[in-house]
Amino acid sequence: MGELRGFIEHDRKTEDNIDPAERIKNYKEFAKPLSEKELNTQGARCMDCGIPFCHSGCPLGNLIPDFNDAVYQNEWKKAVQILHSTNNFPEFTGRLCPAPCESACVLGIIEPPVAIELIEKYIAEKGFEEGWIKPEPPQTETGKHVAVVGSGPAGLAAAQQLRRAGHTVTVFERDEKVGGLLRYGIPDFKMEKHVIDRRVQQLEAEGVNFKTGIHVGKNYNAKKLEEFDAVVLCGGATQRRPLPIDGADADGVVQAMEFLAHNNCVVDGLAEPKERLSAKGKHVIVIGGGDTGSDCVGTSNRHGAKSVTNFEIMPMPAENRTKEHPWPYWPFTLKTSSSHEEGVERNWSILTKEFLKDEEGNLKALKTVEVEWIKNENNRPQLKEIEGSEKEWPCDLALLALGFTGPEKTLAEQLGIHTTERNNFKAEKNYQTNKKKFFTAGDMRRGQSLIVWAISEGREAAFEVDKFLMGTSELPTKGKGDLPNA
Numbered sequence: 001m002g003e004l005r006g007f008i009e010h011d012r013k014t015e016d017n018i019d020p021a022e023r024i025k026n027y028k029e030f031a032k033p034l035s036e037k038e039l040n041t042q043g044a045r046c047m048d049c050g051i052p053f054c055h056s057g058c059p060l061g062n063l064i065p066d067f068n069d070a071v072y073q074n075e076w077k078k079a080v081q082i083l084h085s086t087n088n089f090p091e092f093t094g095r096l097c098p099a100p101c102e103s104a105c106v107l108g109i110i111e112p113p114v115a116i117e118l119i120e121k122y123i124a125e126k127g128f129e130e131g132w133i134k135p136e137p138p139q140t141e142t143g144k145h146v147a148v149v150g151s152g153p154a155g156l157a158a159a160q161q162l163r164r165a166g167h168t169v170t171v172f173e174r175d176e177k178v179g180g181l182l183r184y185g186i187p188d189f190k191m192e193k194h195v196i197d198r199r200v201q202q203l204e205a206e207g208v209n210f211k212t213g214i215h216v217g218k219n220y221n222a223k224k225l226e227e228f229d230a231v232v233l234c235g236g237a238t239q240r241r242p243l244p245i246d247g248a249d250a251d252g253v254v255q256a257m258e259f260l261a262h263n264n265c266v267v268d269g270l271a272e273p274k275e276r277l278s279a280k281g282k283h284v285i286v287i288g289g290g291d292t293g294s295d296c297v298g299t300s301n302r303h304g305a306k307s308v309t310n311f312e313i314m315p316m317p318a319e320n321r322t323k324e325h326p327w328p329y330w331p332f333t334l335k336t337s338s339s340h341e342e343g344v345e346r347n348w349s350i351l352t353k354e355f356l357k358d359e360e361g362n363l364k365a366l367k368t369v370e371v372e373w374i375k376n377e378n379n380r381p382q383l384k385e386i387e388g389s390e391k392e393w394p395c396d397l398a399l400l401a402l403g404f405t406g407p408e409k410t411l412a413e414q415l416g417i418h419t420t421e422r423n424n425f426k427a428e429k430n431y432q433t434n435k436k437k438f439f440t441a442g443d444m445r446r447g448q449s450l451i452v453w454a455i456s457e458g459r460e461a462a463f464e465v466d467k468f469l470m471g472t473s474e475l476p477t478k479g480k481g482d483l484p485n486a
Contacts, residue, residue: 002072006044012112013038020342024301027188027267029095030338036074039122042115043071049106053328054116057104059456060093061478062086064101064116071119080127083120085476088157088455089199091128092182094121095191097452098291104328128198135205138166144469147172147228149216149411152180153451154442155234156199157458158465159208161475162232165466169208170228174215176270180236182451184261187295189302193268222414230437230465233425234458235411237443241402243287247355251276252363256292256401263299279303283394285366286310286344287352288401291337296399298339309345309393313383315373316348349373351385355398366393404448422447431461432468439465 015031023030046068070079105113151173265271279300289312370389406423441461466473
């Protein structure tokens with residue numbers, strides 16, 4: 001490494017944010033940029049640890065110490081090459097990834113870990129700013145035609161890799177624009193959509209064909225996919241988990257992804273605001289304490305909600321790593337997002353028992369009970385309601401951020417593809433389904449997961465498809481990118 005004592009001499013520094021009172025007035029990203037010198041210093045904190053556990057923490061196998069050192073040395077173009085050798089879309093992960101690499105950072109045992117995600121984001125932005133990220137069309141054509149169903153991060157990664165291998169690639173996307181949940185699930189204040197658009201333009205320049213408004217299995221006969229030499233199914237896990245309790249049919253009980261997707265369309269000028277999906281002037285309760293719940297909090301505050309409350313059924317996590325989650329594993333610690341900082345009342349160990357309606361069927365309140373988690377004889381946590389802790393909460397809009405149960409079943413049924421007990425599309429280690437030329441990757445295969453896992457799966461599936469079509473493949477696999485000679 002360049003600066004041997006960098007991890008001792010320098011403190012971790014990340015971006016400051018615009019004041020919450022100002023940033024909730026719009027949907028733009030609000031991080032204040034760091035200078036190149038500050039970023040060089042953050043790269044210098046990467047220590048010569050011998051065994052870089054950050055590699056194992058990253059699903060993509062990113063060559064983290066290598067690009068950290070390049071940034072420290074101010075060799076930004078080299079850093080761009082190193083990062084792109086394993087990650088097609090570092091501008092996505094640099095904004096949205098929970099950074100399991102940082103949880104596995106050796107420095108993190110005794111000090112705040114290296115700001116890997118921050119460095120990754122700025123490497124990507126520097127690459128675009130300097131014009132170093134360019135289309136890379138294939139040198140030769142194979143004559144093989146591949147269909148990719150779904151244009152989320154898994155589908156985009158698979159499409160780019162397969163195109164660069166020389167195959168003709170067609171991506172089918174059911175929505176009006178490309179991007180999947182990157183576009184319709186992630187609020188603009190976390191990632192503005194021009195970030196997706198510029199990457200899509202690169203893929204189009206490389207020769208990837210995008211067909212939007214095509215919902216395979218509904219307005220496009222799934223059997224027509226048989227005409228392709230290979231198919232990669234990357235449709236995601238879009239079945240939203242319901243909350244089947246009394247009053248769930250009340251007008252005002254809304255799935256989080258319907259709320260977020262519609263708002264993104266409004267911001268993009270693709271839809272008009274709807275009273276039913278507006279938090280303006282309402283008492284909003286978000287049920288679910290994950291990232292989607294946090295996104296609902298930030299969006300509700302931007303709508304001008306009267307109050308925003310968040311329920312989580314699990315206990316409040318510890319602020320620091322516990323013995324149950326030892327390094328280098330992912331620690332389940334208390335996370336306070338930028339949306340939480342903008343205003344929310346957070347409640348843990350609380351269970352929603354009933355949605356209360358008025359005479360017109362509109363939601364007016366939630367009935368809850370506090371719970372505790374007790375380990376049974378098998379040392380497994382078991383929920384127990386606390387007697388006498390019932391409470392009613394005024395509520396005009398309840399947003400269900402409860403995650404997803406798996407992909408839609410229709411496509412699997414139409415194609416005759418086997419599914420798992422959790423309804424995911426079943427595939428072997430080579431991502432191949434029981435239908436010989438049909439492969440699957442991303443959330444559709446592994447269930448609801450992270451963007452970084454989706455990109456990894458798309459890349460790995462592309463390698464297997466290329467190998468299936470050509471007998472061998474020169475596409476890079478996890479952690480084995482083609483490093484620059486510089």
